[in-house]
Amino acid sequence: MASLLPRSLLSLLCCLFILAPRAHADSAAARLTQYLPSADFQADVMQILPPKVIRQLHDRIMASISQHQEWFQQYVAQAKQGQPLPYHPNFGITQEEYQSYLQGSRRFNLTRTAITQIKVTQDKAGNVMLSNLGLNPPYDHVIYHPATNTVSFAKVELDKFQLVNQQERNSITGRWHGAQWRFDTVSKDGKIQQYLKFAIGQLEDKDRSLIYIDGRTYDGELHNSSVVLMFDSPRAIPQ
Structure with missing residues (x-):
């Protein structure tokens, strides 16, 4: 079914953007506690959002659609699979604004939404x-186990470990290096049922570090809990 901008799209992009760069497996499973702070610290809670003007257009579209729900259901049913909906005045914006909306929805920024x-x-x-990672339980904390180089997240052990070396300056986060741990399960038909990821690293062009948390489950519909945290580079935990 065609759609305008699915509410789940922002979460889906947040799941994909940060680790799209090359990740290198490390057979030695090197301990990376140097990326973990040794005391409580303040972090910016970041979300991947389209530009403000695009969010405003989106709100106007949704408000107008809510006044034409029966029409909208019929309009979507007649649309071409996988294609943006053609413009209609019932969207509540002009045709020029709609074109700007479609184009701008592809450009996202990393925006601080909380501390x-x-x-x-x-x-x-x-x-x-x-703990207190800016998400609801059970995604609000992680435990790193140096002895096994694994991470416990959402009551699951993330045992797939990779070093990350992201060198694309134009990515949303900029250049950074660090590590990620993940866990996923796949159904018989090849669909991912659960996908959990924790990443931590050092920005290379700023004196800041980042944490990326991603928890996704599929039961015919995407349920996502993802967040990016950025903070002043902490001192390492003594080894």
């Missing part, structure tokens, strides 16, 4: 927990 105080705790075994 969070991340809590760092370490147990006697050296496991490090980061």
Whole structure:
């Protein structure tokens, strides 16, 4: 079914953008606690959003569609699969604005939407927990296990480890290097049922670090909890 800008698209792009660059597997599973802060710290909660003017157009379209729901259902049913909906005055914006909307919806910015105080705790075994990560439970904390170089996230062990070396200056995050841990399950028909990812690293052109968290489940519909956190580069946890 064709659509304007699915609400899930922003979340989907957030899932894909940050680790699209080359990721290099490390057979030695090097410990990367140098990227983890050793004390509580403040972080900017970032979301991938289209430009403000595009969000305003989107709100106007949605408000107008809500007044023409029966018409909209019929209009969508007649549309071509995989194609943007043709312009119609019932969208509540002009044809020129609609063209700007379609073009601008492809350009996204990393925008700060909140600030969070991340809590760092370490147990006697050296496991490090980061909590208050700006998402709802169970996505609000992760535990890093240095002994096995794995991450516990949403009650699942993320055991697929890769080093990341992102060198595209024009990417949303800019250049950065670090590590990622992930877990995924695939159904018999090849569809991903659950996809969990945690990444942490150092920006190369700024004295800042980032954390990227992605939790996705599919049950015929996408459910996504994703966030990017950026913060001043912390001192490493003593090894």
